Amino acid sequence: MSRKIPNxxxxxxxxxxxxxxxxxxxxxxxxxxRSLNNIGSVFRTADAFLIEKIYLCGITAQPPHRDINKTAxxxxxxxxxEYREDTLxxxxxxxxxxxxxxxxxxxxxxxxxxxxxxxSREKLALVFGNEVEGVQQEVVNLCDGSIEIPQLGTxxxxxxxxxxxxxxxxxxxxxxxx
Numbered sequence: 475m476s477r478k479i480p481n482x483x484x485x486x487x488x489x490x491x492x493x494x495x496x497x498x499x500x501x502x503x504x505x506x507x508r509s510l511n512n513i514g515s516v517f518r519t520a521d522a523f524l525i526e527k528i529y530l531c532g533i534t535a536q537p538p539h540r541d542i543n544k545t546a547x548x549x550x551x552x553x554x555x556e557y558r559e560d561t562l563x564x565x566x567x568x569x570x571x572x573x574x575x576x577x578x579x580x581x582x583x584x585x586x587x588x589x590x591x592x593x594s595r596e597k598l599a600l601v602f603g604n605e606v607e608g609v610q611q612e613v614v615n616l617c618d619g620s621i622e623i624p625q626l627g628t629x630x631x632x633x634x635x636x637x638x639x640x641x642x643x644x645x646x647x648x649x650x651x652x
Contacts, residue, residue: 492552497526498646501573501599505561505609506532507634512605514545515635521549523646528553531561561601565616573597577609577620578641580630584622587644600641602634 487495502525507513513535520528530536536557537543537550558564565575578600592598601617603609614620623632623640632640 489552492521495524498524498649499597500525500642500645501568501597502528502638502642503561503564503599503601504528504530504534505601505613506604506607507534507602508605509634510535510539510541511545512633512635514542516602516638517542517546517549517553517555519635519639519642520553523642525553525642528555529564530555530557531564532559561610561613562616565599565601565613568599569618573599574618575599575601575616577601577603577614577617578623578637579603579609579614579620580622581614581620584620587621587623587641590621592645592648598645602638605634
Protein backbone atom coordinates (compact mmCIF):
# COMPACT_ATOMS: atom_id res chain seq x y z
CA MET A 475 0.00 0.00 0.00
CA SER A 476 1.21 3.50 -0.81
CA ARG A 477 1.07 6.21 1.81
CA LYS A 478 -0.21 9.62 0.75
CA ILE A 479 2.42 12.28 1.32
CA PRO A 480 1.31 15.01 3.74
CA ASN A 481 1.68 18.61 2.56
CA UNK A 482 4.49 19.33 5.03
CA UNK A 483 6.61 16.56 3.44
CA UNK A 484 6.25 17.78 -0.17
CA UNK A 485 9.29 20.08 0.01
CA UNK A 486 7.46 22.98 -1.60
CA UNK A 487 9.44 26.07 -2.51
CA UNK A 488 8.91 29.24 -0.53
CA UNK A 489 7.77 32.30 -2.51
CA UNK A 490 11.30 33.68 -2.26
CA UNK A 491 12.90 30.41 -3.45
CA UNK A 492 10.40 30.18 -6.32
CA UNK A 493 11.33 33.67 -7.51
CA UNK A 494 15.04 32.71 -7.47
CA UNK A 495 14.52 29.38 -9.29
CA UNK A 496 15.50 29.11 -12.97
CA UNK A 497 12.30 29.44 -14.98
CA UNK A 498 11.06 27.37 -17.88
CA UNK A 499 11.53 29.64 -20.94
CA UNK A 500 7.83 29.76 -21.76
CA UNK A 501 5.53 32.78 -21.65
CA UNK A 502 1.76 32.33 -21.45
CA UNK A 503 -0.55 34.87 -23.07
CA UNK A 504 -4.21 34.80 -22.03
CA UNK A 505 -6.20 36.45 -24.83
CA UNK A 506 -9.59 37.69 -23.57
CA UNK A 507 -10.29 34.94 -21.03
CA ARG A 508 -13.69 35.43 -19.38
CA SER A 509 -13.62 32.94 -16.52
CA LEU A 510 -11.83 34.02 -13.37
CA ASN A 511 -11.53 30.37 -12.36
CA ASN A 512 -9.75 29.59 -15.65
CA ILE A 513 -7.33 32.46 -15.04
CA GLY A 514 -6.58 31.19 -11.55
CA SER A 515 -6.09 27.65 -12.80
CA VAL A 516 -3.59 28.82 -15.42
CA PHE A 517 -1.64 30.66 -12.70
CA ARG A 518 -1.54 27.48 -10.63
CA THR A 519 -0.34 25.41 -13.60
CA ALA A 520 2.28 28.05 -14.44
CA ASP A 521 3.54 27.84 -10.86
CA ALA A 522 3.77 24.03 -11.04
CA PHE A 523 5.96 24.12 -14.15
CA LEU A 524 8.02 27.24 -13.26
CA ILE A 525 6.67 29.20 -16.24
CA GLU A 526 8.53 32.46 -16.82
CA LYS A 527 5.58 34.87 -17.13
CA ILE A 528 1.88 35.27 -17.84
CA TYR A 529 0.46 38.16 -19.85
CA LEU A 530 -3.20 38.96 -19.21
CA CYS A 531 -4.69 40.66 -22.28
CA GLY A 532 -7.93 42.36 -23.27
CA ILE A 533 -10.86 41.50 -21.01
CA THR A 534 -8.81 39.01 -18.99
CA ALA A 535 -9.18 39.95 -15.31
CA GLN A 536 -6.17 40.67 -13.14
CA PRO A 537 -5.23 39.76 -9.60
CA PRO A 538 -6.04 40.45 -6.92
CA HIS A 539 -9.51 39.03 -7.30
CA ARG A 540 -11.30 36.64 -4.96
CA ASP A 541 -12.37 34.24 -7.75
CA ILE A 542 -8.90 34.16 -9.33
CA ASN A 543 -7.31 33.56 -5.91
CA LYS A 544 -9.78 30.75 -5.17
CA THR A 545 -8.25 28.57 -7.90
CA ALA A 546 -4.74 30.08 -8.04
CA UNK A 547 -4.08 29.19 -4.37
CA UNK A 548 -1.36 31.82 -4.05
CA UNK A 549 0.24 31.36 -7.49
CA UNK A 550 -0.51 35.00 -8.34
CA UNK A 551 2.18 35.82 -5.75
CA UNK A 552 4.80 33.55 -7.30
CA UNK A 553 4.30 33.68 -11.07
CA UNK A 554 5.39 36.89 -12.76
CA UNK A 555 2.51 38.55 -14.64
CA GLU A 556 1.64 41.72 -16.49
CA TYR A 557 -1.50 43.19 -18.02
CA ARG A 558 -1.41 44.30 -21.66
CA GLU A 559 -4.57 45.62 -23.27
CA ASP A 560 -3.65 44.73 -26.86
CA THR A 561 -2.69 41.12 -27.62
CA LEU A 562 -1.56 42.00 -31.16
CA UNK A 563 0.87 44.66 -29.91
CA UNK A 564 2.21 42.23 -27.30
CA UNK A 565 2.82 39.52 -29.92
CA UNK A 566 4.70 42.03 -32.08
CA UNK A 567 6.80 43.15 -29.09
CA UNK A 568 7.68 39.57 -28.17
CA UNK A 569 8.59 38.69 -31.75
CA UNK A 570 10.81 41.79 -31.93
CA UNK A 571 12.68 40.39 -28.91
CA UNK A 572 13.26 37.14 -30.85
CA UNK A 573 10.55 35.18 -29.10
CA UNK A 574 8.59 32.64 -31.17
CA UNK A 575 4.84 32.99 -30.59
CA UNK A 576 2.39 30.14 -31.17
CA UNK A 577 -1.40 30.17 -30.92
CA UNK A 578 -2.91 27.15 -29.21
CA UNK A 579 -5.69 26.74 -31.71
CA UNK A 580 -7.27 24.45 -34.28
CA UNK A 581 -6.32 26.01 -37.61
CA UNK A 582 -5.30 24.87 -41.07
CA UNK A 583 -1.65 23.86 -41.02
CA UNK A 584 -1.38 23.61 -37.24
CA UNK A 585 1.32 21.45 -35.70
CA UNK A 586 0.02 18.65 -33.50
CA UNK A 587 1.38 19.02 -29.97
CA UNK A 588 2.93 15.56 -30.04
CA UNK A 589 4.85 16.52 -33.21
CA UNK A 590 5.95 19.96 -31.97
CA UNK A 591 9.71 20.21 -31.56
CA UNK A 592 11.33 23.03 -29.69
CA UNK A 593 14.83 24.27 -29.38
CA SER A 594 16.14 24.22 -25.82
CA ARG A 595 17.41 27.81 -26.05
CA GLU A 596 14.40 29.18 -27.95
CA LYS A 597 12.16 31.62 -26.09
CA LEU A 598 8.57 30.58 -26.61
CA ALA A 599 5.22 32.32 -26.03
CA LEU A 600 1.87 30.53 -26.20
CA VAL A 601 -1.43 32.29 -26.81
CA PHE A 602 -4.53 30.73 -25.24
CA GLY A 603 -7.83 32.20 -26.39
CA ASN A 604 -11.31 33.05 -25.23
CA GLU A 605 -13.53 30.20 -24.05
CA VAL A 606 -16.01 30.67 -26.93
CA GLU A 607 -14.14 32.46 -29.73
CA GLY A 608 -10.64 31.05 -29.21
CA VAL A 609 -7.58 33.07 -30.17
CA GLN A 610 -8.47 36.17 -32.20
CA GLN A 611 -7.97 35.53 -35.95
CA GLU A 612 -5.72 38.60 -36.26
CA VAL A 613 -3.50 37.19 -33.52
CA VAL A 614 -3.42 33.74 -35.17
CA ASN A 615 -2.38 35.42 -38.43
CA LEU A 616 0.52 37.18 -36.70
CA CYS A 617 1.80 34.13 -34.78
CA ASP A 618 4.79 32.09 -35.95
CA GLY A 619 2.51 29.05 -36.06
CA SER A 620 -0.27 27.22 -34.25
CA ILE A 621 -0.12 24.19 -32.01
CA GLU A 622 -3.12 21.89 -31.76
CA ILE A 623 -3.86 19.34 -29.05
CA PRO A 624 -4.80 16.04 -30.72
CA GLN A 625 -8.35 15.07 -29.74
CA LEU A 626 -10.15 11.93 -30.85
CA GLY A 627 -13.59 12.22 -29.25
CA THR A 628 -16.75 13.96 -30.41
CA UNK A 629 -16.18 17.41 -28.88
CA UNK A 630 -12.75 18.53 -30.15
CA UNK A 631 -12.85 21.28 -27.57
CA UNK A 632 -11.10 21.54 -24.22
CA UNK A 633 -11.54 24.08 -21.46
CA UNK A 634 -8.79 26.71 -21.62
CA UNK A 635 -7.41 25.72 -18.21
CA UNK A 636 -7.25 22.08 -19.31
CA UNK A 637 -5.60 23.08 -22.60
CA UNK A 638 -2.99 25.10 -20.72
CA UNK A 639 -2.30 22.17 -18.41
CA UNK A 640 -1.86 19.74 -21.30
CA UNK A 641 0.34 22.04 -23.42
CA UNK A 642 2.47 23.37 -20.56
CA UNK A 643 3.11 19.90 -19.18
CA UNK A 644 4.07 18.56 -22.62
CA UNK A 645 6.50 21.40 -23.35
CA UNK A 646 7.90 21.44 -19.81
CA UNK A 647 8.57 17.69 -20.06
CA UNK A 648 10.19 18.05 -23.50
CA UNK A 649 12.50 20.79 -22.19
CA UNK A 650 13.24 19.23 -18.81
CA UNK A 651 13.34 15.49 -19.40
CA UNK A 652 14.41 14.96 -23.02
